[in-house]
Amino acid sequence: MRAVVDIPEATRPVRQRPDTEPIAACLLAAPAFALILLLFILPTLAVFVIATTDWQFGARSLSFVGLRNFAELLADSTFRISFANTCLYVLVVVPATTAIGLAVALLIESGQSLRAFYRAVHFLPFMATLAAMAVAWEALLHPTIGLANQTLTALGLPTANWLRDERTVLPVLGLIGIWQNLGFAMVLFLAGLKSIPSELYDASEIDGADGTFDRLRIVTLPMLGPVTMFVVIVVALRAFQTFDTVKILTQGGPAKASEMLLYTLYVESFEFLRTGYGAAVTVVFLAIVVGLTLLQARVMDKRVHYQ
Amino acid sequence: MSLRRLGPVAALARHAVLLASGALMLIPFVWMVSLSLKPPGEIFRAGFSLLPEQWYAVENYSRALTASPLPRYMLNGVLVCGAILSLQIAICAPAAYALAKLRFFGREGLFTLVLIGLLIPHEVLALPLFILAYKLGLLDTYAALIMPFAVSPFGIFLFRQFFKSIPDDIVHAARLDGLSELAIVWRVMLPMAMPAVIAFSIFSIVSHWNDLFWPLIAVRSEQLMPPPLGIMAFKNEEAGSDYGPLMACATLVVAPLVVAFLAAQRWFVEGLGGGVK
Numbered sequence: 272m273r274a275v276v277d278i279p280e281a282t283r284p285v286r287q288r289p290d291t292e293p294i295a296a297c298l299l300a301a302p303a304f305a306l307i308l309l310l311f312i313l314p315t316l317a318v319f320v321i322a323t324t325d326w327q328f329g330a331r332s333l334s335f336v337g338l339r340n341f342a343e344l345l346a347d348s349t350f351r352i353s354f355a356n357t358c359l360y361v362l363v364v365v366p367a368t369t370a371i372g373l374a375v376a377l378l379i380e381s382g383q384s385l386r387a388f389y390r391a392v393h394f395l396p397f398m399a400t401l402a403a404m405a406v407a408w409e410a411l412l413h414p415t416i417g418l419a420n421q422t423l424t425a426l427g428l429p430t431a432n433w434l435r436d437e438r439t440v441l442p443v444l445g446l447i448g449i450w451q452n453l454g455f456a457m458v459l460f461l462a463g464l465k466s467i468p469s470e471l472y473d474a475s476e477i478d479g480a481d482g483t484f485d486r487l488r489i490v491t492l493p494m495l496g497p498v499t500m501f502v503v504i505v506v507a508l509r510a511f512q513t514f515d516t517v518k519i520l521t522q523g524g525p526a527k528a529s530e531m532l533l534y535t536l537y538v539e540s541f542e543f544l545r546t547g548y549g550a551a552v553t554v555v556f557l558a559i560v561v562g563l564t565l566l567q568a569r570v571m572d573k574r575v576h577y578q
Numbered sequence: 579m580s581l582r583r584l585g586p587v588a589a590l591a592r593h594a595v596l597l598a599s600g601a602l603m604l605i606p607f608v609w610m611v612s613l614s615l616k617p618p619g620e621i622f623r624a625g626f627s628l629l630p631e632q633w634y635a636v637e638n639y640s641r642a643l644t645a646s647p648l649p650r651y652m653l654n655g656v657l658v659c660g661a662i663l664s665l666q667i668a669i670c671a672p673a674a675y676a677l678a679k680l681r682f683f684g685r686e687g688l689f690t691l692v693l694i695g696l697l698i699p700h701e702v703l704a705l706p707l708f709i710l711a712y713k714l715g716l717l718d719t720y721a722a723l724i725m726p727f728a729v730s731p732f733g734i735f736l737f738r739q740f741f742k743s744i745p746d747d748i749v750h751a752a753r754l755d756g757l758s759e760l761a762i763v764w765r766v767m768l769p770m771a772m773p774a775v776i777a778f779s780i781f782s783i784v785s786h787w788n789d790l791f792w793p794l795i796a797v798r799s800e801q802l803m804p805p806p807l808g809i810m811a812f813k814n815e816e817a818g819s820d821y822g823p824l825m826a827c828a829t830l831v832v833a834p835l836v837v838a839f840l841a842a843q844r845w846f847v848e849g850l851g852g853g854v855k
Contacts, residue, residue: 295759296682303673304688306729311695314706321705328709375599382584382592391843392600395607398835398850400788402806403828406813407610410821416622418609425626450603458851483588512701515790519810533701533791540705541795549705557702564697 318557322550329544340551350552352527353535356441360531361510364448368506369499371449372456377491379457380464381483390461394454401451405519408447409434434520437528444529447516452509456502463498467491497570504567511559532556607832614638614825621821634822642826646815647800651808652830658723658804659786663779665728667768674737675763679749689738695731701791708795722796723804727786733778740774741767773848780842780849787835805831 322340326333344350379389396404411418412433420430433443471490480489514533517523523530523538536556540549584592608628613621617634620627642648676682677689707726708717716722744767752762768775790806797803803811809831813824839846 292680293682296676296680296685299672299680299759299763300676300682300688302669303729303734304684304691306669307691307695307731310707310726310729311698311703311731312691314703314710315698317706317709318702371599375596378592378596382589384589385593385596387843389596389600390847391840393603394847394851395836395839396603398784398788398839398846399607399832400806400809400835402788402790403809403831404606404610406809406824406828407606410613410825411606411609418605418626421626450606453603455851458847462851483584508699512699514701515806518790518794519813536701537791537794541708546705546709553702553705557698560699560702561697 315557318550318553321547322554324547324550326547327544328546333547336547340548341554343548344551344555349527349530350535353523353530353532354555356528356530357511357513357532360441360445360448360513361507363442363445364452364510365503365507367445367449368452368456368510369502372453372502373460373495373499375453376457376460376464377487380461390457393457396451397454401515402519404451405447405516408516409520412443435525437525440521440525440529444513444516444521448510448513452506455509456506459498459502459505460495463495464491467494500570501567504563504570508560508563508567511556511563532559607836610825610828610832613821614642614829616822618820618822635826638822638826639830641820641823642830645823646808646812646827647803648808648812648827648830650801651803651805652834654720654723654802654808655787655804658720659783661720661724662727662786663782665724666730666733666782667775667778669729670733671737671768672760672763674734675741675759675767677734677738678741679746680759692731692734692738695729696735700726704792704795711796718797718799718802720802723793723802726792727782730778730782733782736774736778737771740771744770776845777849780846784835784846784850 323335323337324333325336325339375389375393379386410416412420414420414430414432414435417433419433423430431439433439467490471494472486475486475490480486512533513531514537517529517531517534518537521529523534532552533556536549536552539545539552543549612628612630615633615635615638616630617632617637620630620632620634673688677685677692703726711717711722711725716725748766748770749762752766757765787804788806789804790810793804793807794810797807800808800811809827812827
């Protein structure tokens with residue numbers, strides 16, 4: 272999910288050839304306009320329509336069932352478990368990712384040396400192919416030959432079958448989520464830190480705040496407030512969209528302990544081919560994402576007003 | 579500089595903490611590469627050694643490249659990412675120019691659609707686009723992999739923002755030189771908006787090289803799979819027992835982006851983490 276900051280209308284549209292300009296403009300914009308309608312707007316409307324039917328993909332007939340899919344959703348234990356797991360996952364991953372990302376950004380920015388190196392190392396997991404890295408994580412977490420259990424054994428600590436144990440599977444997926452998104456949060460915080468005007472530090476010094484922690488408490492953290500809000504929402508959006516690790520490592524198991532929203536959406540829609548029901552799950556997912564994104568837009572709005 | 583110069587002890591502590599957390603971040607990469615160099619015997623004999631006693635890299639990597647259609651997966655990844663990016667730039671840049679510099683009926687409406695498009699995640703579109711691809715007979719083709727991403731609302735938005743910052747006088751001058759509106763987009767606006775083009779290209783390539791969700795839905799044939807789907811298929815086939823070649827496979831899939839990232843770090847950070855100032 273990307274930040275959306277509109278820039279003010281600094282330049283007025285060019286008016287040079289009033290007669291041909293609208294035609295040229297329409298021709299230039301037409302392909303994009305048609306494709307956005309076809310690939311974004313109409314499909315989204317279609318999801319709402321399909322969600323009110325009992326359509327099973329491949330079936331010849333379907334009928335209108337109103338909100339029955341949503342009633343079924345609320346009563347479905349798999350969906351409830353999936354929703355609860357997703358919320359729990361988000362509640363763990365978001366604060367941890369934000370806090371660690373902020374800490375790493377502050378540490379990197381507090382010195383001069385090796386900045387680019389540390390930034391690269393922490394950012395690497397964010398752009399590495401998650402499907403491939405999930406395979407690497409599985410090897411790390413292997414019950415007998417994995418590095419995790421070997422280390423724990425060497426330290427005399429209890430081991431676990433991390434991905435096959437109901438109690439550990441969701442925390443482990445959360446850990447992978449934090450590992451992957453931490454660098455993203457860090458980069459956003461680094462950008463936020465750069466935008467703090469240095470006069471504020473000078474002013475705080477004149478006012479007697481000259482210790483590192485004083486400056487952090489009085490200037491840095493308050494100035495990072497809006498960025499922090501932004502990071503929280505963007506990371507939450509990414510956490511709600513967790514799919515690759517579930518699909519590759521656990522398939523929602525064991526006993527649905529790692530069933531998550533997008534995986535449920537995938538299974539209902541494309542494995543069970545319960546199209547109407549899958550559309551209802553999609554509507555729930557869309558509601559969450561749109562809610563968070565609108566919140567983000569409001570936060571960005573506020574930010575602009577502050578400055 | 580946001581914080582003041584650190585004393586020697588604090589500076590040392592900074593390095594200690596960052597080296598430790600950095601090492602933790604790298605463990606999965608290191609473990610992956612380490613296993614890809616070892617023979618089965620050493621992999622299944624518990625041990626911490628990073629480097630193998632007996633080098634098995636050639637065997638593992640050649641098995642990864644021959645036992646699975648990995649070269650084909652990589653080629654598919656390149657083709658699909660290339661096609662998506664070309665389409666996106668070809669379609670988004672003219673629209674962004676029209677939105678930024680021209681007056682026409684429906685401009686506000688189009689921009690509103692772009693903003694709505696920005697809001698909708700691709701997972702929401704998967705079900706109706708799957709049905710559309712089925713009706714059009716496109717399932718299990720390259721077209722199915724490319725079609726949903728032919729236009730990028732984010733691309734239009736980004737290019738529009740950049741184009742708006744280019745002075746109108748340049749557009750006037752280009753018109754006086756007799757350039758058509760389309761030529762202005764290609765020969766004047768895009769070259770001037772290179773930073774935006776590069777940032778968007780990185781964003782697009784990374785997103786689609788790494789995408790598992792849509793390819794999983796759109797294609798079944800092995801010859802069409804992009805790398806993430808291919809590695810999943812390879813893992814399921816081998817039932818996770820043949821770790822060496824599997825890790826070699828994972829390493830080769832991750833490698834292109836990691837190498838590109840290390841070579842052009844600043845651009846990647848801008849392309850993926852930018853957007854916020």
